[in-house]
Amino acid sequence: MVIHLKDSNTFVTSPEAVAKILQDLLKAEDQIDQDKEHFWVIHLDSRLRIKFVELISLGTLNASLVHPREVYTRAVGERSAQILVAHNHPSGDSEPSAEDIAMTRRLWDGGRLLGIELVDHIVITSTGFTSFKEKRLI
Numbered sequence: 306m307v308i309h310l311k312d313s314n315t316f317v318t319s320p321e322a323v324a325k326i327l328q329d330l331l332k333a334e335d336q337i338d339q340d341k342e343h344f345w346v347i348h349l350d351s352r353l354r355i356k357f358v359e360l361i362s363l364g365t366l367n368a369s370l371v372h373p374r375e376v377y378t379r380a381v382g383e384r385s386a387q388i389l390v391a392h393n394h395p396s397g398d399s400e401p402s403a404e405d406i407a408m409t410r411r412l413w414d415g416g417r418l419l420g421i422e423l424v425d426h427i428v429i430t431s432t433g434f435t436s437f438k439e440k441r442l443i
Contacts, residue, residue, distance in 0.1 A: 314354060315355045317347070317355060318353075320434060320438070321434070323425075323427055324391075324427055324429045324433075327391055327393070327427070328429055328431065330345075331343065331393060341369075342363075342365065342366070342367065342393060342394070342395065343369065343392060344361045344371050344390070344391075344392040345358055345360055345391045346359045346376055346379070346380065346390050347359075347388065347391065348385040348388055349386060349389060349424065350385070351386040351387070353424070356383065359379055361376060362375070366395055367395070367396065373412055373414075373415035376390065377416070380419075381421070385421060387424050388423055388424065389423070389427070390423065390426045391428070391429060392426075392428060392429075393428070393430065394429070396430075397430045398430065399430045399435040400435060401435060401442065405428065409426045409442065413443055423443065425437055425438040426443060
């Protein structure tokens with residue numbers, strides 16, 4: 306699913322701004338879907354302007370299936386200069402798991418190979434977030 310934001314001139318200014326956008330998207334869903342892991346790719350132009358948000362995976366309570374192939378397919382086709390990935394933790398704990406870190410490394414490597422920079426990976430909850438970039442995990 307691709308989501309176009311109302312304001313097509315929205316720039317990624319901070320992890321907080323991205324977390325707010327995604328928290329608002331999540332709040333628009335019913336409670337059953339809010340309790341599932343979502344994995345989004347935010348497609349960016351070369352000036353960090355959001356082109357669109359893509360939902361790659363809607364998982365279960367504590368897992369979602371993510372593969373670099375799905376993450377980068379639309380990025381290549383739409384000529385996205387950079388991407389930012391994010392997912393939610395319905396548990397309320399925004400700390401990245403070992404699986405989150407391993408998956409992000411695979412995505413980072415895939416992006417380097419394709420020439421599409423992975424700007425950040427953000428884990429959100431209903432009340433907070435964690436940025437891989439701020440934690441120097443990427």
